[in-house]
Amino acid sequence: MRCVIARFPFELTKSGVLETMKGVKPEPVTGESVLIGRRRYPVKQVGAVITRQDPRDFSAAEVVRAVTRLGFTCSSLPEAPPATAVGAVQRAAALLGTSAAV
Numbered sequence: 001m002r003c004v005i006a007r008f009p010f011e012l013t014k015s016g017v018l019e020t021m022k023g024v025k026p027e028p029v030t031g032e033s034v035l036i037g038r039r040r041y042p043v044k045q046v047g048a049v050i051t052r053q054d055p056r057d058f059s060a061a062e063v064v065r066a067v068t069r070l071g072f073t074c075s076s077l078p079e080a081p082p083a084t085a086v087g088a089v090q091r092a093a094a095l096l097g098t099s100a101a102v
Contacts (some may be wrong), residue, residue, distance in 0.1 A: 003066035005051050006058035012050065014070045020050050032060045035073040043067070043074065 003010050018037060026041045033040045044055040047063035064074045 001069060003069070005047060005062045005066060006053055008051070008053070010051060010066075012066060012070060014072070017046075017050055017067065017070060017072070021046065024049055029077060032064055032074060032076045034064070034067050035075075036067075 001012055003012050021036045021039075021041065024041075024045075026039050027045050029040055029042050032043045034043050034046050036046065043060045043063040046067065047053070047058055047060075048055045051058070068074055
């Protein structure tokens with residue numbers, strides 16, 4: 001399938017992406033990710049590997065659009081609930097085995 005990433009056309013296939021990503025160790029996921037095989041990769045890492053371009057040259061949305069069209073499952077990292085100061089003090093006190101008077 002023809003995909004345009006960073007203004008360059010690429011002819012990508014699902015089997016080609018699977019083959020390219022075989023043996024590539026996933027970096028820690030900090031944002032959007034794609035499930036390839038049994039591994040979850042950051043979309044910027046996948047884009048860099050399959051296009052051989054610098055990750056700063058393309059957006060995560062371009063890669064998500066391309067790999068979704070190929071049939072891969074993409075997801076975004078769920079936002080963590082904001083930690084309150086009181087909650088943080090109580091958790092720290094619980095870890096230390098003391099009571100927190102706030």
